[in-house]
Ligand SMILES: Nc1ncnc2c1ncn2[C@@H]1O[C@H](COP(=O)(O)O)[C@@H](OP(=O)(O)O)[C@H]1O
């Protein structure tokens with residue numbers, strides 16, 4: 577049995593149960609509140625799923641830390657060598673828009689590095705899971721399949737996926753300079769990385785500083801378990817050690833075949849946008 581196999585089983589179970597909580601609220605006429613500082617919408621679903629997941633993780637792994645979006649306290653990541661990063665509802669705007677493109681993220685960082693991730697799309701019942709260094713899987717009503725990123729290497733042939741609700745204008749510069757012609761939109765960082773891990777898209781760029789470690793910890797583990805890459809726009813892995821929570825240098829997820837060609841272009845655009853020095 578691989579290391580972290582038991583952790584993965586527990587995270588999968590908790591993600592599915594949290595999915596039921598989201599769907600219960602989704603079926604109601606829920607109200608939406610704007611978070612302070614323009615940090616986006618929040619609903620009863622975010623809060624209920626957050627409380628449930630944090631409680632279950634603390635019960636199952638009392639020696640681990642937990643950092644979750646609706647708590648926004650990074651201190652556990654500094655105090656514990658293993659720390660869970662939880663986004664109870666990634667894609668809250670899509671939840672509000674009722675288009676199904678939202679997910680639960682449960683990631684585990686060990687010594688500050690992404691090690692394990694579960695991304696669960698409650699609408700459609702699609703669960704991505706992976707341990708870094710092991711084969712990742714997707715499970716949906718059609719069955720269970722191994723994850724493997726595409727091998728498209730020509731930048732002009734890359735199928736780009738971007739945020740549906742938070743696409744930045746600077747993304748246009750990446751599109752033009754790489755000669756990309758195929759672009760799709762999806763909510764949720766995790767679901768976009770899931771599309772890459774299933775080889776349905778090849779590249780995801782997020783040219784802004786408005787995402788947080790709970791957005792990318794689980795997705796990073798999933799995409800790496802599919803042979804892909806998730807870094808900041810300078811090509812460096814983010815640390816999940818509590819030193820910062822905000823992804824100040826944007827996000828770049830890519831198949832391995834095109835990463836070296838995409839990185840200099842994405843970095844240059846990020847420099848021009850003031851995200852990199
Ligand atoms: N311009 C923006 N404003 C606010 N949040 C943004 C943002 N761009 C990205 N995000 C973050 O990216 C996550 C997913 O966004 P998207 O679905 O557009 O890819 C959001 O997570 P939450 O929905 O959990 O808040 C949010 O943290």
Ligand SMILES: [Mg+2]
Pocket residue numbers: 663665666667790791
């Ligand atoms: Mg999120």
